[in-house]
Amino acid sequence: MFQSQSWAVLVTLAVVGLTAGAGGVTAMQADDGGSDMNLQVETPTDDNETQQENPDSVSDGEYSDETAAWLARTMGSQLENSSIALSNQQYDRARSVLGDDYDERLEQYVEVAGDTSSETDDTAAREFEAARGNQQNFTNEVQRYRQQYAAxxxxxxxxxxxxxxxTARAMERTAANISDSSQRLNRNFEQIENTTSVDLSNGQGEINETTENITATQSAVREETLVGTTLTVQAIDQTASFSDPGTISGQIQTENGSVIADEPVELRVGNRTRTVQTDSNGTFETQYRPRSVGLGPQSVPVEYIPSADSVYLTDNASFTITVQQVTPDVTNDISPEAVGYGDRLDVSVSVAVNSTGVSDIPVEFLVGDAVVARTTTGPNGTVTAAVQVPASVDDGDRQVVARIPYQDRAIAGSQSEHPVVVVETETTLSVSASRTDNGIVARGQLQTAAGDPVADRPVQIQAGDGEAQVVETTQNGSFQTVVADPQTGESVTVTATYTEPRSNLGNATATATVAAGTGGGNPPVGSGSDRDILIDTLLGILFGSDENPGIGFGNGVIGYSWLPVLGGGLALIVVGASWFVVARFNQTQDTDTTASVETADPPSTEPDKPPTILDDAGPTFEERIETYLDSGNYDAATVLAYTAVHDELVTKNGIDEGTTHWELLRESREHGVPEDQVADIETVVEAFEMAAFAPTSVEPSRAQAAVERAQDFQADSR
Known part of the structure; x- marks a missing residue:
C-alpha cells in the first residue's frame, strides 16, 4: 500500500512539474504580447431587441419582457416547424422539434413569466405546454391514420x-381523434396569438390542411366500404325505476332508407350494453332499468354499436324519461367475529330490490371509520371481499359497515352493519443511535410481538431533553431520522416511542445511549484527508493556490522565465520530500486507532430506499388507450380513462387528490362542473367501478364508452 501510494505521488508531481514548465513558457508569451485566447462570442440580435437565453442571468426582472418575447417566438417557431414536418410525413422530425430544447425554453418561459409586466404571460405558458402535448398527440394520430390507410x-x-x-372502422375512430386534436391545437394557437406577439398562422394552416386531407380521405373510405345509419328512439313509458323499468322503442335505418330487420343488434343505453332483436320493420323494444342515474327527468343516450366487421356505421340518439328512486335491501356478513391488526376479515354483502339482485352497484366496507375495501356487486347482487384489518381501527367492539355510496340516485344510498371485536396487538420497538457532524442518527424498527413489521405508523424520536421529532415507518417497519445533538459533551439517551390513542396497536418504547464524546468531529491524524492536505500544500508551493497566491512560481517571486531551468530540479526535490513525508504519515496511520460509538441496541436494517424514477415520457395517453383497446385489455383502458379524468379534475377544479371515484363525481357537481361533463364523468366512474372492483372484466363496449367520454371530457376542459 505504501509503495503504490508513494509511486502515485511521484508520478503525479513529476507530470505536473513538466506541465508547469510548459505553462510558464505560454505565460511568458502572453506577457510578451502573444495571442489572447479569451474570446467573447456575442449573442445574436433579432430586430435590435434584447436577447437573453438564460433567465437566471436576468436579475430582478431586468429585460424580462424582452426575454419572454424572444422565448415565445422561439417556441412558436418550433410549433410551426413541427406542423410543417408532419405535413411532409416527417414524423420523427415533427416530434423531435418539440423535444428537450422546447422543454428547456418552456421552463425558462415559465420562470421569466413571473417577472414580466404582463399578466397574460402565465396564460401563454400554460398554452405553450398544452400545445406541445396536443401537437404530439396530433402527430401520433396522423401517423397512425396513414398506417391504417396503407393497411x-x-x-x-x-x-x-x-x-x-x-380497418375502415378503426380509421373512423382515429379520424375522430385527429379532428378533436386539431380543434384543441387550434385553440392553443389562438390563445398563444392572443396573449403574445407570436404569429402562428402558418402552423395553423398546416394543421388545418392535414386535418382536411384526412377528413376527405376518410369520407372516401366511408363511401366505398361502410354504410351510414340513423338511429331513432323514444320512451313509451313516462317514468322508470329499478323495480318498475320503463319501456323504450326504436328503429335503425340505413342511409339509403332501408331498415336493419330481423337481426340482433347491440345497443348501449345509458352506461349499460344489451343485445336486442329487430323485427321485420327494423323496430325494437327494450327496458330501461336505472341504477346510478340521477333523479327526475333525464336525457338518456343510446348508441347503436355494430360489430367490428360490420358494414354499418354507428349512430347515436337519446330519449327523455323521469327516473324514480327505490331503496334496496342491504345485508352483510363477516368471518371471523374477532380480529386484530393485519388479520384477514372476510366480508360479504347482498343488495336486492324486491328479492331481485341489483348488479353493478358499488359497495364500500368500513371497520369503524376506516374504509377497508371497495367493490361492485356481481350479476346476482352479491359480492365477497377479503380485507386486512388496518392499524387505524381502534380496538374494542366495532361495526363492519357495508354501504352504497349513492346520493340522489335511482338506487338509494343504503347500508347494513355487523358487529366485530377488534383486539389489541402488542408491539415491540428497537432503536440504535450514533453521532455524526449533522446530529444524532437514530435508526430502528417497529414490529408486532409476533415479529411482523408495522408500516406507515408514527414513531417519536427524542435525544435527551431536546425537541422530539416524528418519523413514519417504512414498508418493513424500519425508520431513520437525524435529531439535534445537545452538544453537552456527555452521554445522551435517545428515546423512541410509539403510541397512538386511536389504534389497535399497543404502545412501545425503546432507548439507546450515545457515549460521551463519540462520533463526528475531524478525521484522525494520519487519515486519507491528511495525505490530501499534504499533497495540496506541496502543489500550492509549486504552483500557487487560491488561498496563497503569493507562494507560487507564476506571481513574480520566481519569474516564469526561470521555470524551464528550475522546473526539473525543483520537481525532483519536492518529489523526494513528499515521498518521505507521506511514507512517515502512512506508518503513523498504521498504529493509530479511532474511538467507536457504543449503542444500547445493535444497528437495525437500513430503511427502504425510494425507487428510482426514470425521466421517460413514454407513450401518450391516446397511444396507451389504443394499445389496451386493440389488445382487448378493456379493464386497463377503463382504469386509464378514469385516471385521466381524475387528474384533470384535481388539476383544474381543485378537487382533493385522495377522493374516491364516487366522491369525485359528487364533488364535480359541487364544484360547478357543467352537467354534460358530469354525465361524461359518471360514465367513466361507473365503468371504472366495474374494471377495478368487479370479479369479471368490464364489457368492451362499456370500456370504449368510458374512453370516449374521457376524451370528450379532456377536450371540453381544454
Missing part, C-alpha cells in the same frame, strides 16, 4: 373485404 388499401387490393371493413 386498408392493401386489404382491398387483396380482396379481403372483411379486413378492409375492420
Amino acid at each position: 386498408y388499401q392493401a386489404a382491398r387490393e387483396n380482396g379481403n373485404e372483411r379486413e378492409a371493413r375492420i
